[in-house]
Amino acid sequence: MIETIQWVDGTVVMIDQRRLPIEEKFVTCRTYEEVAAAIRDMAIRGAPAIGVAAAMGVALGVAGAAEEGLDGQMETICATLAATRPTAVNLFWALDRMKRLYAGLRGRPLGEIRQRMIEEARRVREEDIAINRAIGRHGAPLVPDGKTVLTHCNAGALATAGYGTALGVIRAAIESGKRVDVFADETRPFLQGARLTVWELQQDAIPTTLITDNMAGHFMKSGRIGCVVVGADRIAANGDVANKVGTYSVAVLARENGVPLLVAAPLSTLDLTLASGDLIPIEQRAPAEVTHVFGHAIAPPGTAVENPAFDVTPARYITAIVTERGVARAPFETSLQQLAKGEPK
């Protein structure tokens, strides 16, 4: 069992995803600023895991805050955590949840507030694992038996509190008796596929083959790929999906070759305030992520770079969005609304 993030004795302990698979090192955060830095620097990444980290960051911040001016401190804590990464909406969802709890606790003794915030953050983590198992149960029947599943980036245990969203669907398919193997896109520039997905699936002895991102189309054309499963960082009301850069390319290639594309994500990834994916803010990260690999230059000095961390896949390329409450299909405006409200489909 991979422990991505845990609350341990008044600290937040995360496996350092910048060093995997070379080293299995842990980062211990003792302040909310350290949690914010861990999110910003991608010691922890993956939309659901960032949500858990944000909730625990708030709990850590309130635990370390003085009684005087607590409201202002709470605002600073949430603003600091909110400023770490712009695209994954789970971050803002988790902060809103902690803010709502805090608002309901006003006037209570500080010790009780601190205790309740910690309990809530731990609950966000535990719920996430249960949610991912439910996503897996709903998604497993959609995975073709006896074929290869292609995945992009890491939407696994490491991107969540455990089990994973996209990799949770693969795990659940295998647990249900299906024989599938996995093709993992390496996912430049941060190499989440090569470093994290391959490592994580090796722990579970799930047969996995690493390919470079530009090979995905070649293998989809070959007929070997039964479906593509990816996670999501934000899903607009119309079903457009922001996810790791390269997801759009994989989606176009999947449709061109008649391969179903499944997006696996908790309902906390939905942003029904945005009509379409065009409105999702796309984070631009540092050029050095592209020009250097593990500190080694792969391009000449002075190379100009674009480094959008995410792209938007229009809903028309998506076969199904798999959530903990069930599977949404086109028209997504309706199906996502129904799932969000908890209506039966």
Added chain:
Amino acid sequence: MIETIQWVDGTVVMIDQRRLPIEEKFVTCRTYEEVAAAIRDMAIRGAPAIGVAAAMGVALGVAGAAEEGLDGQMETICATLAATRPTAVNLFWALDRMKRLYAGLRGRPLGEIRQRMIEEARRVREEDIAINRAIGRHGAPLVPDGKTVLTHCNAGALATAGYGTALGVIRAAIESGKRVDVFADETRPFLQGARLTVWELQQDAIPTTLITDNMAGHFMKSGRIGCVVVGADRIAANGDVANKVGTYSVAVLARENGVPLLVAAPLSTLDLTLASGDLIPIEQRAPAEVTHVFGHAIAPPGTAVENPAFDVTPARYITAIVTERGVARAPFETSLQQLAKGEPK
């Protein structure tokens, strides 16, 4: 002026493309076996450059061969060079050309044979530069002014004897007064885009932005890309194109976004003996190219890998094939035949 490969004082001197852009080192080959190793290990790469290297390798082999049993030695020389890399047809084209010359020289004094073989190899190199300039002239009018040109891999001066095929079209467009900048896919696993294309275009002060392969779709969707220009390693009679792995993905994304895709290649890249691209042999290279970058592991030990060096882009995705005799368009069966025969179109 970048000197990719030259005949210097009875040796073949190549810039070492495995070390660029970190080091500008040269490899000096004194035997045909050293030329074969340089091709196999990718000290030199790019279909036209491999053709020149093969021709020079034969000349070097004959220069070092004994008079007795020369025919058998010639066969061994050609077989050794032919076994280096299977996909780029220019290799076999150059060997055939040297074999034809050799057959015509039978019975001549050894000194004359050697001299004529060297002259022919040098001519292959010189012709290649002239061919690329002609490709550039034919391609330049097809490049939209004021937009970004996306290219994949390196089909530049470094992939040829000079000027380049795809990058030759870009150079010619700029020489004709068009204002274009370039987006270069980094081109994993060997990083020809990041290491070679960016370096080469920097030498010419052509504004170039490096992106990871998986970002190409995102930028094509953004409307910023005016056209895609790539090279080719082998073109079948129906216009299907084998080129660096990832070209197929770029082609599908280009068509999906209404972006023209130009393939720039000399007629020596045509293989009219193959009815379609399905018949083109695709080289599989070592897993370490994918699992390691400059010797640094990016995946866990024991990772399974697929590493096809090329993929095949069906002709239906290709807007035009630009050759030294003119531009072929669909139906390619007819247009390529006409160009091969030297018929006016």
